[in-house]
Amino acid sequence: MDDSNLPITGICLVSKPGNVPTGYDCIRKAYDEKSKDADLMPDGFLERKDRFVCITHRYPLADNRAYVVEDIKLINERDTPPLPYVGLTQTVDTFEKGTAKRIICVKLVERQVGMKCICDIIFLYRSKRPPQSYTIIGEINGLQMCIKEGIVPSVRPPPPQSPHSRSTTSNLYPSTTDNQFYYQPQCQTSNGQMDHSNTHTLGKKSDEKEILDGIPFSINPKYLTTNRKDANDLLGFDSFRILSPYDIEQNFHYDFHLERSSL
Numbered sequence: 001m002d003d004s005n006l007p008i009t010g011i012c013l014v015s016k017p018g019n020v021p022t023g024y025d026c027i028r029k030a031y032d033e034k035s036k037d038a039d040l041m042p043d044g045f046l047e048r049k050d051r052f053v054c055i056t057h058r059y060p061l062a063d064n065r066a067y068v069v070e071d072i073k074l075i076n077e078r079d080t081p082p083l084p085y086v087g088l089t090q091t092v093d094t095f096e097k098g099t100a101k102r103i104i105c106v107k108l109v110e111r112q113v114g115m116k117c118i119c120d121i122i123f124l125y126r127s128k129r130p131p132q133s134y135t136i137i138g139e140i141n142g143l144q145m146c147i148k149e150g151i152v153p154s155v156r157p158p159p160p161q162s163p164h165s166r167s168t169t170s171n172l173y174p175s176t177t178d179n180q181f182y183y184q185p186q187c188q189t190s191n192g193q194m195d196h197s198n199t200h201t202l203g204k205k206s207d208e209k210e211i212l213d214g215i216p217f218s219i220n221p222k223y224l225t226t227n228r229k230d231a232n233d234l235l236g237f238d239s240f241r242i243l244s245p246y247d248i249e250q251n252f253h254y255d256f257h258l259e260r261s262s263l
Contacts, residue, residue: 003057004120007068007152010056011106011121012092013040017052019093024054030125030143038123040099040141051091051099053121059111069118071107072147074138081105102140111152119150 003025010024020026030036041051059066073085077100081087085105089098098104109115122134124144130136134146243251 004148005150006057006119007059007111007117007150008055008057008119008121009059009066009068009111011069011088012054013051013088013090013098013104014054015050015052015091015094015096017050020054021056021092023058024056027053027055027121027123031122031131031146032127033125036125038143040104040143042100042141053088053104055121057119066111067108068111068115068152069106070109070116072118072121072137072145073105073107074102074140074145075105077101077103079103084109099140102138104140104145113152113154115152117150117152118147120148122146122148 012021012024014020014026017026017028027038030038037050038052039050040053041049043049071085073082075081075087081103082105085107087098087103087105089103090096091098120134122131124130124136124146125142128136128144130144130146134148136144136146138145
């Protein structure tokens, strides 16, 4: 399974392809015109400005917490991102303005097996028709932005080399396994205003519940009050003796002498 079929777990903007965070892949070129940069920012009158999308499929990340990108929208620059979408409004390497005229809005949700997710992003320069399995969501800086939808798998194999990974990476940012992420859902404050304080960080959620899916957890019926003759009967539990650390040491001490002698 290549990366384009796995959920995107992190997304950000950079001002230079050489500043790609470790573990992320830069979408450097247009899908249908390899000589054309997938640059999302028009050049200024006296200066060149570059903006590139970077994505990662790595999972799990630090702390065993994970979000996946469930959806992506393009909105006008003056519009407010609809909840619970978050706009990519800054570059993560220079903290400059993200894009002009259009804003990429990302919906990140806690990872759940079988849920819909976004697996890949490409940009078209000449074509107005997306490749198979991709959907055009809008235009940004003369490029057609396309997304590929998929389903979150139950088991995530080690990621192979991504088709976007030809770009140069740097140590400007720590690895995705070092608890450095780039987007998480915004929170709404008590006065109704959006909290943008964490709009360039991404968290991860534990996937342990996927491993335990389908395993029933219930109390043995013999311990239920309804099956006891007396609700105060603890079925012999009152005879249990709680040992102190000293008791444990005295009764269960083992020095591993035999094992050490065989080494």
